[in-house]
Amino acid sequence: MSHRISQVMLTATTFLLGLLVMAQFHTHRLTSKVRASASSADQSVILSSLVEANASLRAEIEALEAQLDHYQEAGSSGMLETLVEELNRIKIVNGLVQVSGPGIKVRISGPLNALNVQDLVNELRNAGAEAIALNGERLVLWSAIAVDDQGWLTVDGVRIASPYLFHAIGDRETMETALLRSGGLIAVLEHSYNDLQVTISRSDKLVLPVHRRPPEFYYAQFKE
């Protein structure tokens, strides 16, 4: 029975490995396509992000190869541990568990609109934020930032108001620099609103809460 399980796992892992190799191949092709167009400033941004993506995919391939070896040697022992780890990653990404780690706190007081807040969240994700909370509400994939019929800003239906406090777990320097660079999003917002007050501080450990509403599926059917 355990032999059968490890065979299944082996097949799945090999399949994943194949996908990653394809992804890397695709990235390579993309890099060469990119060189043909775009200005040099854009190119450097694209290239650096592709190089980063490439490196992390390579690391993941190595990790998967190690996993593969592990399965081949040990059969099904240790599998549970790996599966739990994978499950934890998925839970973190989807806001199903409380999460902690180093990060930055961004406090903005001013008359931001829904698009500004969406842009800030996008900017943090772009700078590698692994988990974000806004005024105590954990943001997930399906979080919506909107204005309700009485003009309040809402996060997933919960009303929030200035000051807006973002907590983002991830690389502190990258996130801070991305927000503060000249011509960056904070500069643009400060240009739009005279009375905007922004403070960013780094923290060794932020703890972000669980998302209120777990995902539910009525319409979607999933395929491997």
Next chain:
Amino acid sequence: MSAQGSGIEVKLDDCQRQTIPADQDPSAYIVHEYDLRDVVNLLWMAGAEGVAINKERVVGVTSIYCVGSTVMVNETRLSPPYVVRAIGDPDRLEDFVQNPSYLAKVKEKARRRGLIFQFHRSSSIKLPAYKGSFALQYAQPGQ
């Protein structure tokens, strides 16, 4: 994982007019990354269970970013037309997309500048699987 189900398809494309009046700002005639973010945000608000832009699945770590004249989603550069697909209740998704209080900027550009903004419900929306990775370096479960 790829996913399939009923839902809606929203298409955004730059204005197809060959000439833009000299006194007008050309950037008002094209689709911007924030337009796409607004559409994706609205679809989640309308209860979407999964969303993709062209062939890129939108996931928790996705950012939608403007790079030169294209938009980058999950490290992949996309150019117009942008087709945003969402799986969910087609009635509710359509109600939200139609509602004049939402996507005001996009709709105004469509009305005044000829930006292309179309949507239709579908009984079989297919979303591709995410091709990237979820490697986390900083976040840990629990306190």
